[in-house]
Amino acid sequence: MIGLYHFLILSGVLFSLGVLGVLLRRNALVVLMAVELMLNAANLAVVAFVRYPMFGDGGIVNAQDYAAMTNGMTLVFLVMTVAAAEVGVGLAIVINLYRQKKSVNIEEANALKG
């Protein structure tokens, strides 16, 4: 049967893919997507924790479960909203880079060092 740990492993894989994407890919847009992957991995984990609680019988059975569910879902919705806002700002910044460099390769953003 599919349970909490299946989801946690999937979320861990997604998160690791996101981290690797940020560290290894050089295209700013792909890096942006990798960051989104990290946030969605966290969301998946929260939703899985709500559906399959670590303690107790599982599922939404009493008031405490209900409170935990609303709490977790609020977190998920806010993370989604923030991710959208982040993409908005991020794309503007990438476009600004493209305007100056005619490229979205982050290797070319190398004027500052020391």
Next chain:
Amino acid sequence: MQIQVPEISLWQVLPELIVLATAVGVLASDLFVKSVQRVNVTLTATLGLLIAFFTARSLEASATPIFAGMVVRDSLSILLDQIFLAGAMLVTWIGHEYARRNPRQFPEFTALVLFATIGMMVIAMSADLIPLFVGIELLSLPLFVLAGSDKDRLASGEASLKYFLLGAFSTGFLVYGIAFIFGVTRTTNLTVIGQSLAAHAEATPLLVLGFALLLVGLGFKISLAPFHMWAPDVYQGAPTPATAWIATGSKIAGFVALMRVFTLPDVSFAALSDYWTPGIWWLALITMIIGNAGALMQSDLKRMLAYSSIAHGGYLAMAFTSGTRIGAEATLFYMAAYLLMTVGAFGVAIAASRSGQECEKIADLSGLARQRPWLAFAMSIFMLSLAGMPGTAGFVGKLWLFGAAVQAQYYSLALIGVLTTLLSFYYYLRVIVYMYVHEPDDRLLFNRYSFSNGLALTVCAVGLVGLGVFPNLLWSTIRLCTGAV
């Protein structure tokens, strides 16, 4: 299913609402007024911030969380609101001068500073991981834009790209950490988490992982080594007033987030301190060494201040490691002092421009004392305070920081702190030597600095010396916040 609407007490968050209204007003003025006068924008922002400041002062502190347990209006949040509002005012004033040379960034600059301030105030009053996270984002997003607001300069765009990518990356860690903490404790409320951990302080691997991820996420935000790589580039590339707010407001807010999560009495993960204390201990140690060593080699003024800011983050983290009340008090005092001296230093960097040329290298300050003696004098105060010269707030603050570490028996950490402080005198005094000893390297005169910038620098300098001589002015308020009578 019955749905309960939580009690909404808007007047408790009135300062935030006033700042929000001011920011929206400033932003909208550009739409409705044909040519916006810089003076009017700055005056509006100042007025809004002043009203918010005195509203915050008049609020009554209460330890009971409001908005369904999301935020708490305790005396700590009220004090921090005042610090952030005062800081925003100083940054607006030094930005006013910068805008004279870069009119295209106005009035968005002022509005973005105000928006970021709201994020800081939300962090200061959060009693739950959700507003903490939202506050960090409310703070970060305007700062990403501010860093890139000088659209035509290559370095500014690059700074904002780096800041954004690293900031978003760290948000991923933060949220993943919150997810695990939520999973184990089934709540995001800090008080409830603290209680349930105190009841059965069992460090399951998931919980420790959650905390580690949270610490990494916040470590990026406050540029603790080894998560500091972005700071020098961003500080150097961003427009100077934006750098001032990134260096002060965002760093202080990050430490406040750490305090809210890790140390405050009752609302704490103190039960797990065996796990997180060694982590922050090492971070503080590495940060102090890397920050000071990096600053030694810089010829760029803003880059030097960036490394110095990293080093100061290390000192704050050191007191934070102690986990004691005196540590929290010392951290709060040093935050206020750090705000004044860093905003002041960046303010001088803005004022010491020559015609058509911003002050970038430390060598650009050569001969400042001869042409603008008051500017050089103010900069000397800021540098000496950053270094920790007796008679300034920087000295008193550092004394308490080291005292907290010694009291908690972190002798080696305090020793490294003192040694790196001695080292730091070299690069701070170098700035003073350039201003007073070196001849100006060309015949270009320094620009006249505006009234607003002069006012900001005066406030910073007088505040630093005032707090250095009479630290009790602030110390007594801080002790009220942390519960000591």
